[in-house]
Amino acid sequence: MTVFHLRTxxxxxxxRKLRVSDVIYLSGIIVTARDAAHRRMIEHLRNGRPIxxxxxxxxxxxxxPVVERVDNEWIVISGGPTTSARMELYEADIIRHFGxxxxxxxxxxxxxxxxxCREFGAIYATFTGGAGVLAANAIRRxxxxxxxxxxxxxxxxxxxxxNFGPLLVTIDTTxxxxxxxxxxxxxxxxxxxxxxxxxI
Amino acid sequence: xxxxxxxxxxxxxxxxxxxxxxxYIPPDVKEALKRIYSEEESESSRSQIGAILRNxxxxxxxxxxxxxxxxxxxxxxxxxxxxxxxxxxxxxxxxAAKVATKTIPLRPNTVNPLTGRNPGDNTGRYMPYINIExxxxxxxxxxxxxxxxxxxxxxxxxxxxxxxxxxAIKRAVVDAVLRAGPMPCPPTIVGVGIGxxxxxxxxxxxxxxxxxxxxxxxPAPELDKLERELYVALNExxxxxxxxxxxxxVLAVHIDYxxxxxxxxxxxxxxxxxxxxxxxxxxxxxxxxxxFQ
Ligand code: SF4
Numbered sequence: 001m002t003v004f005h006l007r008t009x010x011x012x013x014x015x016r017k018l019r020v021s022d023v024i025y026l027s028g029i030i031v032t033a034r035d036a037a038h039r040r041m042i043e044h045l046r047n048g049r050p051i052x053x054x055x056x057x058x059x060x061x062x063x064x065p066v067v068e069r070v071d072n073e074w075i076v077i078s079g080g081p082t083t084s085a086r087m088e089l090y091e092a093d094i095i096r097h098f099g100x101x102x103x104x105x106x107x108x109x110x111x112x113x114x115x116x117c118r119e120f121g122a123i124y125a126t127f128t129g130g131a132g133v134l135a136a137n138a139i140r141r142x143x144x145x146x147x148x149x150x151x152x153x154x155x156x157x158x159x160x161x162x163n164f165g166p167l168l169v170t171i172d173t174t175x176x177x178x179x180x181x182x183x184x185x186x187x188x189x190x191x192x193x194x195x196x197x198x199x200i
Numbered sequence: 201x202x203x204x205x206x207x208x209x210x211x212x213x214x215x216x217x218x219x220x221x222x223x224y225i226p227p228d229v230k231e232a233l234k235r236i237y238s239e240e241e242s243e244s245s246r247s248q249i250g251a252i253l254r255n256x257x258x259x260x261x262x263x264x265x266x267x268x269x270x271x272x273x274x275x276x277x278x279x280x281x282x283x284x285x286x287x288x289x290x291x292x293x294x295x296a297a298k299v300a301t302k303t304i305p306l307r308p309n310t311v312n313p314l315t316g317r318n319p320g321d322n323t324g325r326y327m328p329y330i331n332i333e334x335x336x337x338x339x340x341x342x343x344x345x346x347x348x349x350x351x352x353x354x355x356x357x358x359x360x361x362x363x364x365x366x367x368a369i370k371r372a373v374v375d376a377v378l379r380a381g382p383m384p385c386p387p388t389i390v391g392v393g394i395g396x397x398x399x400x401x402x403x404x405x406x407x408x409x410x411x412x413x414x415x416x417x418x419p420a421p422e423l424d425k426l427e428r429e430l431y432v433a434l435n436e437x438x439x440x441x442x443x444x445x446x447x448x449x450v451l452a453v454h455i456d457y458x459x460x461x462x463x464x465x466x467x468x469x470x471x472x473x474x475x476x477x478x479x480x481x482x483x484x485x486x487x488x489x490x491x492f493q
Contacts, residue, residue, distance in 0.1 A: 001243045021244050021444075066268045066307055077305075078268035083350065083383060107382040108443065128251035129350065129385035129442055130475045132268035133258040166247045168444055178244070182445040183381050186437040190378060193433050199370035 009057030010101035012121040018169050020176045025165035030059040036154040038090040045097055052146040055098035062105030064153025074142040078132030081106040092116035108179025114171045124171035138164040207288040209487035214296030216491045217344045221479035222265040225256050226493040228414040229476045236448040245446025267475040270306040271346035273297050273328035282338035284485050297328045340483040345410045351473040354380035362465035369467055376469040377434050382443025385473040387451045393468035396458030401468030408454035409472040427453045
């Protein structure tokens with residue numbers, strides 16, 4: 001495990017040297033996106049329409065923040081990650097077409113995303129599920145909100161963060177996928193564990 | 201005693217309990233998380249538990265909800281037969297939920313399951329959920345549990361052939377944890393309800409997961425033994441905090457049981473994520489109250 005302090009925009013060389021179990025503290029710009037925003041990005045892609053954020057070298061965070069508006073400014077009160085598996089449907093295309101280098105979420109992602117990470121030079125990192133205050137504490141300001149018509153949790157929140165982390169790399173560019181490996185290993189241990197319990 | 205004053209006291213006690221529960225993780229849970237942090241050997245898993253502990257500290261310091269999913273509100277009420285007024289309890293508890301949603305604030309989570317309509321105040325048909333039991337005496341006691349969606353999502357009911365007995369129970373618990381993987385934000389508390397009927401098994405499983413304190417022994421010695429056995433077995437799966445691999449996937453297994461029909465063996469399994477939200481209020485007939493975790 002090596003600890004990296006990275007700043008956006010991320011270069012492909014930055015992420016290619018990271019490995020599963022490395023920890024990142026990230027500074028710069030991140031963009032939140034959940035199901036609806038992912039779906040719309042793909043629609044825009046198909047229709048040849050631009051999206052309102054530049055994701056080249058960028059970071060997508062699977063998160064629907066709790067925000068408050070104080071004196072005409074948005075403040076993120078809490079911003080823990082949401083389950084990334086729901087975005088599996090879209091993420092590979094988004095990595096390929098928009099040049100995203102880092103995806104942050106919880107629970108890990110599947111084979112299609114891992115394949116896109118390897119091919120196009122991107123990684124996936126887990127941020128601790130439920131750690132909403134820790135995330136909010138790393139957010140310096142809300143730069144902008146786009147697609148607010150999708151509702152507050154589903155909108156694109158463009159956030160400036162400082163030392164956002166720990167982000168634990170679980171998919172790297174070598175084809176490793178830590179969460180899948182862990183679950184696979186657990187499945188392999190199942191029978192032996194049940195035998196010890198005298199349950200099979 | 202003026203009913204109006206008592207009504208206000210219950211509402212204030214409930215508001216205070218909700219507020220405490222969403223900001224402060226109960227001491228038994230904090231202690232368990234600190235223990236596994238010091239015992240975990242996997243650096244990946246340790247990074248996650250460390251972040252959880254820092255998050256808990258920040259929430260306390262900034263007085264903010266510890267997790268952004270402030271859940272749906274469940275009240276487990278125990279009211280004395282001699283408590284002056286039963287009629288006012290439900291109304292006061294519902295009001296407290298509405299006020300808490302605005303003042304803390306809570307995420308407005310309750311939606312109509314079919315239309316998606318969100319009233320915006322965490323109420324709705326059966327919401328907040330209020331479960332009432334009667335006890336001797338003249339006090340009102342209730343525990344509020346704001347229950348998040350992620351850990352509820354993987355809760356399950358098994359109906360194995362009853363002849364398989366305790367073997368089926370063990371298999372059901374291991375398979376539920378395996379299937380849940382990283383989804384319920386491990387480390388979790390696994391609540392297991394055995395017997396009764398479908399609803400009873402899940403009801404007692406949920407109470408075991410969400411209400412029982414960590415470190416409290418099971419009063420039934422054979423279940424206490426089963427809990428310890430399953431605790432070791434589940435952690436041997438190696439799923440670890442947030443599913444990144446490690447020695448601690450569960451903080452505890454809590455089992456409860458009910459007598460059953462001979463033809464069925466319902467097994468309810470309910471998960472409680474690391475972000476255990478619970479606080480209890482005791483209201484005296486004179487309107488004085490205390491809130492504790
Ligand atoms: S499972 Fe628990 S800790 Fe995780 S996001 Fe949901 S409520 Fe928060």
